[in-house]
Amino acid sequence: MQEAIYELGEIILNETSGFTPYIKPLKIINKNGKTLNVMKINFDTINKKISFDTIEEMNQKTAEKYLFFGRYGGPNKLQFYSSSANMSNHLHQTFTGLLEQLEESYLKDTVKKVLEDFYFDTQLKDNRYRYILKIEKLDPNLGKTEDIIKDIKENKDKIKEIEKKVKEFLKNNYNLSLNDFGLYTVYIDGKSVHEYDEYRELVKKVLKINTSEQKKSQKESSNPLQECTFCGIKGQLNYSLKEFSIKYYTTNLKIFASNFQDYEKTLILCPECEKKIIVGQKYLANNLNTYLAQMQLFILPNFLFEKPTDLEDLENFSDNIKESFSLVKSYKNIENARTTLKEIENYYSEKRFFFNMDIIFYKPSNQATKIIKIIKDIDPNIFLLIQNSLEKANNQNSILSNNGYRVSLESLLYLIPVKKVNNTPTNYKYIVNLYEKIFKLVKIDLKELIKNYIKLLGAIQRNRKEYFGSQENASLQSTLIQQIKFYLFLRNLNLIRKEDFMNVKDLNLKNEFKEYLSTMNYDEQKTALFLLGYLMGEIGKQESTRTEDRRKPILNKLSYKGADLSKIRKLSLTIFNKLRQEKILRYNESIYSEFRRLFDKNEENWNLNDYENEFYILSGYAYSNMYKKDEPELENEEGGIENV
Numbered sequence: 001m002q003e004a005i006y007e008l009g010e011i012i013l014n015e016t017s018g019f020t021p022y023i024k025p026l027k028i029i030n031k032n033g034k035t036l037n038v039m040k041i042n043f044d045t046i047n048k049k050i051s052f053d054t055i056e057e058m059n060q061k062t063a064e065k066y067l068f069f070g071r072y073g074g075p076n077k078l079q080f081y082s083s084s085a086n087m088s089n090h091l092h093q094t095f096t097g098l099l100e101q102l103e104e105s106y107l108k109d110t111v112k113k114v115l116e117d118f119y120f121d122t123q124l125k126d127n128r129y130r131y132i133l134k135i136e137k138l139d140p141n142l143g144k145t146e147d148i149i150k151d152i153k154e155n156k157d158k159i160k161e162i163e164k165k166v167k168e169f170l171k172n173n174y175n176l177s178l179n180d181f182g183l184y185t186v187y188i189d190g191k192s193v194h195e196y197d198e199y200r201e202l203v204k205k206v207l208k209i210n211t212s213e214q215k216k217s218q219k220e221s222s223n224p225l226q227e228c229t230f231c232g233i234k235g236q237l238n239y240s241l242k243e244f245s246i247k248y249y250t251t252n253l254k255i256f257a258s259n260f261q262d263y264e265k266t267l268i269l270c271p272e273c274e275k276k277i278i279v280g281q282k283y284l285a286n287n288l289n290t291y292l293a294q295m296q297l298f299i300l301p302n303f304l305f306e307k308p309t310d311l312e313d314l315e316n317f318s319d320n321i322k323e324s325f326s327l328v329k330s331y332k333n334i335e336n337a338r339t340t341l342k343e344i345e346n347y348y349s350e351k352r353f354f355f356n357m358d359i360i361f362y363k364p365s366n367q368a369t370k371i372i373k374i375i376k377d378i379d380p381n382i383f384l385l386i387q388n389s390l391e392k393a394n395n396q397n398s399i400l401s402n403n404g405y406r407v408s409l410e411s412l413l414y415l416i417p418v419k420k421v422n423n424t425p426t427n428y429k430y431i432v433n434l435y436e437k438i439f440k441l442v443k444i445d446l447k448e449l450i451k452n453y454i455k456l457l458g459a460i461q462r463n464r465k466e467y468f469g470s471q472e473n474a475s476l477q478s479t480l481i482q483q484i485k486f487y488l489f490l491r492n493l494n495l496i497r498k499e500d501f502m503n504v505k506d507l508n509l510k511n512e513f514k515e516y517l518s519t520m521n522y523d524e525q526k527t528a529l530f531l532l533g534y535l536m537g538e539i540g541k542q543e544s545t546r547t548e549d550r551r552k553p554i555l556n557k558l559s560y561k562g563a564d565l566s567k568i569r570k571l572s573l574t575i576f577n578k579l580r581q582e583k584i585l586r587y588n589e590s591i592y593s594e595f596r597r598l599f600d601k602n603e604e605n606w607n608l609n610d611y612e613n614e615f616y617i618l619s620g621y622a623y624s625n626m627y628k629k630d631e632p633e634l635e636n637e638e639g640g641i642e643n644v
């Protein structure tokens with residue numbers, strides 16, 4: 001993985017010099033679709049006044065134009081970048097940071113003057129809070145910073161109070177709020193700080209050398225000569241990955257042990273190679289990041305022969321690979337995805353790009369990135385395979401394709417119990433493992449999947465909302481249909497072990513039933529349960545015409561914790577009696593007797609487990625609600641008219 005990141009860095013650094021690879025993208029549109037503006041804060045050292053320029057709208061180039069690099073260092077590090085994504089850095093850190101970082105120069109003298117004139121010296125030891133902007137220099141009516149912060153104990157609260165004053169000023173003078181801005185940048189006497197050569201030199205120093213200089217000198221005595229892992233150069237080298245943004249630890253113990261623990265210790269880098277890795281990581285984070293099932297991930301390509309030669313080439317490649325991913329992720333795109341995926345495949349072969357990919361699921365935490373799972377060496381052809389299998393699953397049978405519920409890779413989040421906390425999955429292990437099997441084409445454990453299916457259906461039925469799939473808008477029927485389609489998708493991908501099936505010709509049922517059962521490839525036991533579930537669905541339809549909220553009490557006959565054979569025997573008697581009570585037995589007698597025949601025949605050698613029993617019953621229930629037929633439909637419609 002490290003090599004692949006190094007290669008990305010190499011491609012970028014071959015082509016560009018200067019700041020481009022380090023620039024961090026900015027949000028340029030807010031939640032409501034409004035384009036954000038740049039706030040330029042000018043310190044006029046002659047008239048001793050601060051002024052705001054709020055006119056400029058942001059665009060794709062803004063981050064580069066104003067040299068936006070994100071934060072400098074870890075969470076407690078004193079900030080000094082002249083462009084920041086928030087206002088507050090400029091209220092108490094930027095100039096203090098600049099004074100600390102800059103070499104003796106004209107700019108440094110000017111910065112000193114700005115601090116004296118425009119910042120109140122709190123005398124605090126913590127240099128992040130030593131100087132706080134004198135709000136009176138913006139507008140005397142806002143009060144004096146010295147008075148405002150006098151009685152506030154917490155440093156952070158002092159800054160909040162000053163920020164409130166800025167908001168007040170913006171509201172009164174421009175009718176704007178801080179939410180209207182995406183970038184804040186400082187000027188001195190009309191010249192932006194990022195245009196000063198001294199500033200640019202400083203940033204170059206900080207970004208390129210980072211802290212390896214210091215480390216070198218610390219290690220000098222104990223480690224006389226090291227060899228760079230990548231280029232073989234010998235010298236006093238840095239072998240710590242501490243400054244990197246991606247931390248190489250993971251909750252997956254196997255990966256941790258086999259790939260990273262030792263690797264991290266033995267990885268030794270010369271400054272040039274370290275730079276490539278840092279640039280590669282930034283590129284990965286900015287250009288090859290996406291998400292699946294509310295989890296963030298990187299797609300890291302490993303080139304085998306040819307690789308992109310310049311930045312433009314690399315960007316085209318990155319766009320294509322991300323496009324492939326997003327096409328199979330979302331059901332909206334799935335039907336039209338094939339043409340685009342073929343085009344992308346042609347693009348790869350024209351360019352002679354042979355590669356495989358690592359998909360790296362991660363969690364952002366503080367300033368670092370915590371890796372939760374790496375799926376290694378994925379063949380890019382998988383996208384087309386997934387697309388084919390999904391499209392087929394969505395249309396496998398006329399009854400399945402006639403309903404609107406489509407599935408895609410993303411659907412899985414809503415089909416198994418994944419706990420939702422702050423909109424992110426907390427128990428992600430099972431879902432991430434399933435994704436790994438899909439991307440790597442490894443057989444799945446169907447019994448385990450079905451157990452998870454049932455668990456989620458139980459939560460929906462009991463109104464327990466802790467899962468992504470059991471929120472307000474979830475319904476048993478739509479979830480079931482999608483679960484069935486996802487099961488078909490996995491079968492189309494050949495991830496389910498061969499199962500028994502039966503010859504549907506022998507069934508004494510209507511053709512539509514036979515067609516559907518042959519699509520599902522059910523054996524006699526599954527078919528028996530399916531028929532029982534179908535009858536449950538028919539009873540439910542009758543019940544729902546009488547209950548006010550269209551409830552179906554028959555569904556409470558299942559426990560959603562699995563049902564053994566004795567429970568199914570009992571259930572079958574209940575269902576027979578209900579069919580009679582609801583006066584629909586005459587329409588369903590042949591179906592009931594097919595159930596009876598298959599069940600009695602197989603009872604001795606039953607091999608489905610309790611969860612499977614309930615699932616195949618529910619699959620019949622779902623079918624009953626998808627299937628439109630003539631006779632009882634008429635009765636239903638009469639009932640329906642009364643309700644209208």
Ligand SMILES: [Zn+2]
Binds near residue numbers: 271272274
């Ligand atoms: Zn090297």
